[in-house]
Amino acid sequence: MTDHATPHAPADPFAEVSAETPAETPEEHEARLARRRARRGAAARWATATLVFALAGTGAALAVTAPERTDLPGLATPGDGRYTFPPLTLPPLPSGSSAPDRTGRNVLHTADLRYLLLPAPKEAGGTLTPALYPIPTAAATASPSASATPAPSPTASPSASASPSTAPSGQAPAEWVTCDAILAEQQDPAKLRELLLRDACRAATVREWTASDGTRTQIRLLRFGASFESWDVFSALRSDARSKALPGAKTTSHGVWDTVEGVHLDAQESSATGAKGTPTARIAYLGASDLVAVITMTNPDGVPAAAFRQVVTLQSDLLA
Structure with missing residues (x-):
C-alpha cells in the first residue's frame, strides 16, 4: 500500500505579514515630537495671520465707507454746483382738508x-x-x-x-x-x-x-x-x-x-x-x-x- 501524503493548503497571498516594529530610540522619539510641535505652531501662526488680515480688511472697509467720499484724500470729486438743503417737509393741512391727488377728486393746494x-x-x-x-x-x-x-x-x-x-x-x-x-x-x-x-x-x-x-x-x-x-x-x-x-x-x-x-x-x-x-x-x-x-x-x-x-x-x- 502506498502512503499518500496529506496535501498542504496553498499559502494565502493576501495574508497579513506581521513584523515587529523596531523600538524608537529616545532621540527619534524626541525628534518626532519636535516635528509635531512645529506643525502645530505653523498652523497656529497661519490661523493668527488669517484672522489679522481679516480684521485689517474689515477695518479698512469701514474706514473707507464710513466717511463721505469727498473727505477721503484722492477720492474727492469736484463740486458740480449742487446745493445742500435741509430735509424737506410738507406743511400741515388745515383741519378737514386733504392733500392734492392725481385722480381729479381733489386738485387744490390748501396748505400755506x-x-x-x-x-x-x-x-x-x-x-x-x-x-x-x-x-x-x-x-x-x-x-x-x-x-x-x-x-x-x-x-x-x-x-x-x-x-x-x-x-x-x-x-x-x-x-x-x-x-x-x-x-x-x-x-x-x-x-x-x-x-x-x-x-x-x-x-x-x-x-x-x-x-x-x-x-x-x-x-x-x-x-x-x-x-x-x-x-x-x-x-x-x-x-x-x-x-x-x-x-x-x-x-x-x-x-x-x-x-x-x-x-x-x-x-x-x-x-x-x-x-x-x-x-x-x-x-x-x-x-x-x-x-x-x-x-x-x-x-x-x-x-x-x-x-x-x-x-x-x-x-x-x-x-x-
Whole structure:
C-alpha cells in the first residue's frame, strides 16, 4: 500500500505579514515630537495671520465707507454746483382738508402757500434744521385775497391776519407779494397782466437767495382758483413770456430729468454763456394743479446745470 501524503493548503497571498516594529530610540522619539510641535505652531501662526488680515480688511472697509467720499484724500470729486438743503417737509393741512391727488377728486393746494417754497440752501446762509411749521389756523391758511373784493385781483395783498403768529423753527416763511409783481420781470407784461386778471390769481409768494458761487435764485408761486386757470397762465409763460433775465432765451431739453409725476415742466436757458461755459440764466416754469411756479437762476459766470436741475426737481417735489 502506498502512503499518500496529506496535501498542504496553498499559502494565502493576501495574508497579513506581521513584523515587529523596531523600538524608537529616545532621540527619534524626541525628534518626532519636535516635528509635531512645529506643525502645530505653523498652523497656529497661519490661523493668527488669517484672522489679522481679516480684521485689517474689515477695518479698512469701514474706514473707507464710513466717511463721505469727498473727505477721503484722492477720492474727492469736484463740486458740480449742487446745493445742500435741509430735509424737506410738507406743511400741515388745515383741519378737514386733504392733500392734492392725481385722480381729479381733489386738485387744490390748501396748505400755506409760503411753506410750499423751497428753503434757502446752506450755501446761501440757510439752516439745515428741518422746518417745524406752526399749527394752521383759519386766518393763517385763508387766501390772502379772501378779504378783498369778491372778484380777485392780481394786485390783492395779504391781510395782516394772514401771517401765522409764530414762524417755524429753522426756516423763515417766504414773503407774500402781489400777483402782478411778476410783471416787472417781463419784457412785455401786457398779455400776462390780462391773464392774471382773467384767471383771477388768488395769491402769490416769493423766495430769493444768492449762493456763495454767485448764483442768484428766485422762486415765485402763483395760486389760482382752479387747475384750468393756472394752466392758461402756465401755457402763456412757457410759450410767449419773454423774461428780462433771459435775453434770447431758448428751450432746453429735460427729457433725461427725473421729472415729478403730476407737475408740468418747461425749462429755458439764455443764449449767452459765462466764463464757465454755461448759460448765464436759466428759467423753469412749473404747473401743478392750481399752482404755477417760476424759477429763475442767474449768474454772470454761468449757472451750473446740476444746481438748476436740483432746485427745479426739489421744488417740484414740494408741489406734487
